[in-house]
Amino acid sequence: MQDAVSKPAAVSAAAHPPRHAARGAGLGLKSLMAVAVGLVVSQGVMVLMLQGVGIAGAAFIVPLAIAWVLALCYAASFGELSLMIPRAGSLSSYTEVALGHFLAIISVFSGYVVVAMFALSAELLLVNYLLGVLYPAIEGTQYIAFAILAVFTLLNLLGIDVFAKLQNVLAFAMVVALTLLGVSALSGGFAPHQFGASQLAADFNLGDGALTLIALAIWGYVGAEFVCPLVGESRCPERHIPRSMYLGLTLIFVVFALYCLGALFYVPRDVLTSASLPHLEYATAAFGGSGTLLLAVAAITATCSTVNTSLAAVPRMLQGMAEQGQAFPVLGWLTRTTRVPWVAVLFVAGVTGLPLLIWGNDPSTVGLLLVSAAIAWLIAYIIAHVNVIALRIRYPEAERPYRSPFYPLPQWVGIAGMVYAIVHASPAPELTAAVFTNAGVVLGVVSVIAVLWIKLVMRKPLFRPEPLENPA
Known part of the structure; x- marks a missing residue:
């Protein structure tokens, strides 16, 4: 095992990023791009993107492009924060210095721990359901979902080197499969188009509610910042952390644009919006029987990649929070040889498996849960954008190995875009109440827990930022 895997704890104690401490670590630009792409491109996202293009038609490319710009904005903020405060806790570490402990805990638990639980469960549910449809002999069983979860839990406990090698392979296979599907559909190379380009152009209409789909489109880009908790295992992080997010998000935009537009040549829009597995309808129409194999490869690699990335990044966020007193100390326990936060890995795996027991094989709630999350x-x-603004004001002379370009434009554009996306988060009027209820309950429960923890355990003010030079 390389020396780099023992560095996160040491790095987390530093107020300023050591420019050379991580240079011998094992994760380079390609590995970090694989992390960024691997978490973002999931099977749930594959379904949501097709539902979006089903609602808006070819005009969905507009909210997809706007969401890409907003994603680049959050990458700029996370790039600056992660190099200024390079700790395993990621967003909690940045926020406690900028805005205080309450928002630090809220940001990670609501934005990552709870979301990861729902997103990973949805991913495993989808792959289980898809394989049951493709291969009826295994329909109704949850063994596949639990087997995937168990395998990647074990592999992440083995250490960061195994994770990186797996992630490169999974991300490459997933991107190739989706690109092949999109390019082949656009070219009509395997099956004649059911709809012509002229018909798609005639249906292009932003008045069909396309701009209200920005929130749905943004879900196609969330998660690229999962490279930030790996700053301690990164080689030349001041260059590779920001670039991996920018390049990864751009690659995702291109792949999704091809994927979504290709679907319109073969599948009616009402089918894309109503089918439980629209990506199966798409692959079958574009490739016939052989399309099911391609889709199975894309779906399984997407799910495995998402699970693999989450089990690597989220536990390290919890580890950082434990080291800063914002979570139970046991979540910071490391294995002796690989220096992996093993309790945190098992915790994330456990909360992921719990919803699978509750939902069974019903895919009908996946879209609702993902949009709520x-x-x-x-x-x-x-919160991340506000962090950058607050730290620029409070510590204008602090060392920043990477600075957000065009500050403060990306931060203000990002905040405005995210607020607009939240207001229009529901993809359908009948789902509005359920979407905001789910999100509200999650945020409410996390807020209560955060207040009790800070007041009774940490015994600190809720909104007093910690000094940058001496973090808690």
Whole structure:
């Protein structure tokens, strides 16, 4: 095992980023891009993107592009924060210095821990359901979902080197499969188009509610900042952390644009919005019987990649919070040899498996849960943008190995865009109450827990920032 895997704890104690401490670590630009892409491109996102293009048609490319710009804005903020305060706790570490402990705990638990629980469960539920449809002999069983979760839990306990090698392979296979599906659909190389380009152009209409789909489109880009908790394991982080997010998000935009537009040549829009597995309808129409195999590869690799990335990044956020007193100390326990936060890994795996026992194989709640979770995630992004502004005001002379370009434009654009997306988060009027209720309950419960923890355990003020030079 490389020396780098023992560094997160040491790095987390530093107020300023050591420019050379992580240079011998094992994660380079390609590995970090694989992390960014691997978490974002999930099977749930594959479904939501097709639902978006089903609602708005080819005009969905507009909210998809706007969401890409907003994603670049959050990448700029996270890039600056992660190099200024390079700790495993990620957003909680930045927020406690900028805005205090209450918002630090809210940002991570609502934006990452709870969201990861729902998103990972949805991913495993979807792959389980899809394989049951493709191969009826296994329909109704949850063994596949739990097996995938168990395998990647074990592999992440083995250490960061195994994680990186797996992530590169999974991300490459997933991007190739989705790109092949989109390019082949656009070219009509395997099956004649059911709809012509002229018909798609005639249906292009932003008045069909396309701009209200920005929140749904943003869900196609959330999670690229999961590279930030890996700053201690990164090689040349001041260059590779920001670039991996920018390049990863741009690659995602291109792949999703091809994927979504290709679907319109083969599948009616009402089918894309109503089908439980619209990506299966898409692959079958574009490739016939062979499309099911391609989709199975894309779906399984997307799910495995998402699970792998989350089990690597979220536990390290919890580890950082434990080291700063914002969570139970046991979540910071590390294995002796690989220096992995093993209790945190098992905790994330456990809360992921619990909803699978409750939901079974019903995919009908996936879209609702993902959009509800997106609201919590967008709030976390707003906090990140506010962090950058607050720290620029409080510590204008502090060392910043990476500075957000065009400050403060990306921060204000990001905040405005995220607020707009939250207001229009519901993809359908009948789902509005359920979407905001789910998000509200999550944020309410986390807020109560955060107040009790800070007041009774940490015994600190809720909104007093910690000094940058001496973090708690």
